[in-house]
Amino acid sequence: MTSAVDLRFLVAPDVSARPRLQGRLRVPGDKSISHRSIMLGAIAEGETRISGFLEGADALATLASFRHMGVQIQGPDRGEVRIQGVGLRGLQAPDAPLDMGNSGTSMRLLAGLLAGQSFPATLVGDASLTRRPMRRVTEPLGLMGARIGTSEQGTAPLMLEPTEHLTGIDYRMPVASAQVKSCLLLAGLYGTGETCVTEPAPTRDHTERMLTAFGYSVRRTANRVCITGGGRLMGCRLQIPADISSAAFFLVGASIAPGSDLTLEGVGINPTRVGVINILRAMGADIELMDRRTAGGEPVADIRVRSAPLTGVAIPVDQVPLAIDEFPALFIAAACASGETILTGAEELRVKESDRIQVMGDGLAALGIQAKPRPDGIRIRGGQIGPGVVDAHGDHRIAMAFAIAGLRASGPIEVRDCANVETSFPGFAALAVRVGVPMRELRS
Numbered sequence: 001m002t003s004a005v006d007l008r009f010l011v012a013p014d015v016s017a018r019p020r021l022q023g024r025l026r027v028p029g030d031k032s033i034s035h036r037s038i039m040l041g042a043i044a045e046g047e048t049r050i051s052g053f054l055e056g057a058d059a060l061a062t063l064a065s066f067r068h069m070g071v072q073i074q075g076p077d078r079g080e081v082r083i084q085g086v087g088l089r090g091l092q093a094p095d096a097p098l099d100m101g102n103s104g105t106s107m108r109l110l111a112g113l114l115a116g117q118s119f120p121a122t123l124v125g126d127a128s129l130t131r132r133p134m135r136r137v138t139e140p141l142g143l144m145g146a147r148i149g150t151s152e153q154g155t156a157p158l159m160l161e162p163t164e165h166l167t168g169i170d171y172r173m174p175v176a177s178a179q180v181k182s183c184l185l186l187a188g189l190y191g192t193g194e195t196c197v198t199e200p201a202p203t204r205d206h207t208e209r210m211l212t213a214f215g216y217s218v219r220r221t222a223n224r225v226c227i228t229g230g231g232r233l234m235g236c237r238l239q240i241p242a243d244i245s246s247a248a249f250f251l252v253g254a255s256i257a258p259g260s261d262l263t264l265e266g267v268g269i270n271p272t273r274v275g276v277i278n279i280l281r282a283m284g285a286d287i288e289l290m291d292r293r294t295a296g297g298e299p300v301a302d303i304r305v306r307s308a309p310l311t312g313v314a315i316p317v318d319q320v321p322l323a324i325d326e327f328p329a330l331f332i333a334a335a336c337a338s339g340e341t342i343l344t345g346a347e348e349l350r351v352k353e354s355d356r357i358q359v360m361g362d363g364l365a366a367l368g369i370q371a372k373p374r375p376d377g378i379r380i381r382g383g384q385i386g387p388g389v390v391d392a393h394g395d396h397r398i399a400m401a402f403a404i405a406g407l408r409a410s411g412p413i414e415v416r417d418c419a420n421v422e423t424s425f426p427g428f429a430a431l432a433v434r435v436g437v438p439m440r441e442l443r444s
Ligand code: S3P
Pocket: 031, 032, 033, 105, 176, 177, 178, 179, 180, 182, 203, 204, 324, 325, 348
């Protein structure tokens, strides 16, 4: 996809003075948690106050949708948001399609939340989002009695008809997806009886934690989570941790740039999100978790990372859902490691904001790294990253991953189609420059 603004990154290391990352930084708020804070705050009773909200385009798309449904929301102002909740039945019919932009989380979770409303709604998105599979949510929502139409290919726009009654279901997910799980739990708030979701592997549990913070009862056993419809959510205060998915670029950057010593402050270390730390440590990374604490029902720590020689690994399949958004960054770590890194069981990467296996494979090859994409993963042989031009295909995480690759490149790297970095990490380039990444933004 080509984004509206043409933004490119130019990373030009000075080969006489190798770059290294140093200092302390705080990356923006967690994207997954920011989306959920708006959704639950809107349908709670009373006021919800949020701090650390991610002011990126994806979370702002969720926020704008609820304004279009009559919810009073103040902010965001330096991460502070105040929501006057309207209760489970207080949303109003939007007078136009709700635009989810690039955000799969907005679309899939809102499909669940809106499935049981007494008004119709249409959810639309940009070209990338309109290619992504939506039957994974519309089919189980249909089993609950929802009436949702998709395109013939099972993609957006999603057309929701009013439904008076949803019925709870007991659903076993065929793919390990937090978005599907969350969608069904949100629909379950409007269902009669119990809604249970069983996951084939653990996925991020922010929805469950946040429902609990809003006073809603959630029952969890091993790989199954259940709620009963018809309860109430009570407005609360939420502090959103820094996003480990954004921190990942600096965890990799500091690991691969010799002489680095970087501390990332207040990063969420929810066990369902720490695959990137587990995998980097298995590769030999020097990562220390300091001052562990809890914020808004989520575990948080300062993360200190120092450079270390990395070795290729076979990534354990059980780590895949726990690192699902971090593979673009991890592939750069693999390109800088000695030996081969092998990823399997990760076919989901093909249906993210881009086909991340193919786009990363093409980009690595353009920089002289041996990368062999496979249907469910990739094999990457570490080597010398060369200069070159890489196309991020409008995928924010791919753009940032290749910017970080520049730390170890033998010449300049130009990354094209980077404007969507704004969806998850506004201010990425400025922050990266501040800690030592030799990069510039080029706009035309
Ligand atoms: C998300 C879940 C993940 C992740 C996405 C955010 C969420 O998707 O890739 O960026 O907030 O629930 P899946 O649940 O589809 O794997």
